[in-house]
Amino acid sequence: MANWSAGYVVDVEYTHGFYQELTPSLLGFLTLLQGVQAPDLGSSSLAYCELGCGQGFSTNVLAAANPHIQFHATDFNPGHIVSAQSLAQEGGLQNVHFYDDSFAEFLNRSDLPDFDFITLHGIYSWISPENRRIIVEFIHRKLKPGGIVYISYNCMPGWASMMPLRRLLVEHTAARGSHISPQSRASSFLELAEKFGALDMRYFASNPKVAKRIEKLKGHHPNYIVHEYFNQDSNPFYFTDLAQELAEAKLTWVGPANALENLDEVNLTKEQREFLAGIDDIALRQMTRDHMVDQQFRRDIFVKGAVRLSTQQLRERWLETCFVLSAKGRKIPRELRGLRHAVKLHSGIYDPLIAALEQGPRTLREIMAEPILAQAGFTRLIQALTILVALGSCQPCLPAQGVGERRLRAERFNQAVANQSRFERKFSHFASPVTGSGIAVDRINQLMWLSLHEQETDTARFVGTILSAAGQRLMKDGKPLSGAEHEAELRQRVAEFEENILGAWTNLGLCAPPQRKSEQRRLRA
Template sequence: MASWSAGYVVDVEYTHGFYQELTPSLLGFLTLLQGVQAPDLGSSSLAYCELGCGQGFSANLLAAANPHIQFYATDFNPGHIVGARDLAKAGGLHNVHFYDDSFADFLGRTDLPDFDFICLHGIYSWISPENRRTIVDFIRSKLKPGGLVYISYNTMPGWASMMPLRRLLLEHTVAQGAQLSGPSRVKHFIDLADKVGKLDTRYFGSHPKLAKRIEKLKGQNSNYIAHEYLNQHSEPFYFTDLAQDLAEAKLTWVGPANALENLDEINLTKKQQEFLAGIDDVALRQMTRDHIVDQQFRRDIFVKGAVRLSAQQVRERWLETRFVLSAKSSKIPRELRGLRHAVKLQSSIYDPLIVELEKGPRTLREIMTEPALAQAGFNRLVQALTILVALGSCQPCLPSQGVAERKLQVDRFNKAVANLSRFERKFSYFASPVTGGGIMADRMAQLMWLSLQDRGADMVRFVGDVLSAAGQRLLKDGKPLNGVEHEAELQQRVTEFEENTLGAWENLGLCPSPQQQPEQRQLRA
């Protein structure tokens, strides 16, 4: 392993995923949900930093969807940064800046602005204590007063049973030394875990969840496994310790960066809620909650200088917040399941709310002009919108101002992403100029979207030609299709895209307007 790695895995690339919690508009919404002031997303002077950006796909996507924000991202693996810069260039992005600096070198830079957002996904659990201290120093030095920090990390007690086993497996893997390449180390790690799990050990007997965890590992991305389990440094944190670290940077905890975890009524029993309500210390209350739910991974929002909004200020900001559906109405679940309970979505509220949101992005103020929804009242609508966001069926939006500029940049970026899908499945998200975040888009959906950019193109033929040029065929039941069967499967997938995806994508600003694509509108009629 290279000497500059400081014990971090650098010979296996990280995944090319997009992490929704990094989205500025979502962070602003979740901060408002706690009654705390967030940076003004309508401002033209915002700066955003991602520490440990991996492949840089999230930073690139967010930069595409938020041209009014300057993005800065670092990852000390130069291979990651080469790819990130190439994608930024292909997407025509000029508001994202990538560095292959260590955290210490990044802290020492004099050419960085102060930031409104500093975000880090997962990395805090995978690095040395020295690097963690450097991150705290960076936040203390570079985060503006009123700025937000998003941080996710492995958590105790959820990792308590896995950590001793991880250490044992890592020692075995390290003992193989240079005999194992990066991918081989991952395979050796999983195979050994499986063998140890079948030895009828008292350790596994005392930790019954381990067998399921190892079984789950077998189906996970091997690159993710390398970074999650094979780093020299790996430390799950108790919330109290993490909060104490960040207090040195003058940070105050805001709340979870996850709408579902804000809904204690479906995640906790009544007795558990009452017990937690009796704990005045915020950090201790969160640590206790983690033990109640056996928390394994946390996503948290912190702020430098918490400004608590009055009830009237919160109401006004809610009324001006826009929301949009990110799924077809018929595909939205009518039940939300938490850790303990499920809540059924009342048709008297959700049916008219979903009908209203199907028309396109709407502010809560606009939503409440509908008589049936006005009758439901402000508080019930806030709860309903939060539940739709928790379901992943609805997203908070950026202000309507600037959407035309955002769409121009997003179209260029999405085209660059989709063009890469001509050859391989690499990225699974598009950027939305409406939400300022990412929208799930698998490879086939991306190719169908590409056909829409070629006015009048036959979607089935277009996608079929792309696959043929790449020497690829669709699979069904694990077998490649040919001839008439291949054509029929392509037609079926195109029909599903037109019926279930295209309408939602239009509202999300991903497609040409309906007036610009009459052929497609006729197909869907």
């Protein structure tokens, strides 16, 4: 392994994932949910930094959807940066800057702005104490007062049972010699885990959930397994320890960077909530909660100089906050399941709310202009919107100002992403100029989007021709289709796209609104 890696895996590429929690508009929404002031997303002088950006796909998506923000991202693996820069260039992005610096080199750069957002996804648990100190110093120097830090990391007690097995498996894999290929490490890891489980080890009997975790790992990409388990450093944190480290950068914890984890009513029992309410110390309260839910991965928001908004200020911010559906209204689940409880969505509130949002992006002020929704009240509507966000069916939006420019930038980037799908399934998200975030898009739907973009008259034939040229076919029930069955399946998927996806994509700014019904019908031609 290269000596510049400091024990981090560099001979296996990281995955091209998009992580929605990195989105500025979502971080702003979740910060507002805690009554704390967030950076003004309407400002033209915002700067954003991602530390340890991997392949840089999240940064590229966010840069395409937020052309008014300057993005800077570093990853010391030059192969990742080459990939990130290539996509940025192909997508015509002018507001993103990638570096192959180590954290120490990045800290000492003199050409970086001060940042409104600094994000770290899946980095802090896998680096050395020295690198953690460098990151804290970087945040201390470069985060603006009032700026947001997003950080995700493995945590205790959820990792307590897995750490001994991780060490044993890594040691056995290493004992097989340096000749073992990176691609073989993941399969070797899983094979050994199964063998150990069959040896009737008392460790497995004492830690029954370990077997379930190993089984779940089988569904992950091998590169993920290598990066998750084979780094030299692996440090699951107690929340109190992490908060203490970040306090050196003058950071205050605000709340979880996940809407569902803000809803303790579905995640905790009544007795648990009452017990936590009696703990004044925030760090201790969070550590106790982690034990209640056996937390193994945390996503947290910290702010440098958290400012609590007054009741009136908070109300005005909420009224101006805009939301949009990311799914067809009738496809939205009418139940939210937490760790402990499930909540039925009351049709008297959610049906008219979903109907209003299905017409396009709406501010809370516009939503409350509907008489039936006004009756629900301000507080209850915020709770309902939070639940829709937790379901993944609704997203907070950027301000309407500047949406035209954002559409142009996002469209060019999305074309670069979709063009890649002509050959393989590599990227899984488009950039939304409405939300400033990424939208999950599978390969076939990317090709359908290309058909619309290129004004093809027969979408099914267009997609079929591309698949045929690549020597590929659709699968159904685990079997490849051919001939008439293949064409019928394609046309069925086109019909489903038109019925269930196209309208939501139009509201998200991914497609131009249709001007005539005949233009919609051409999808089925």
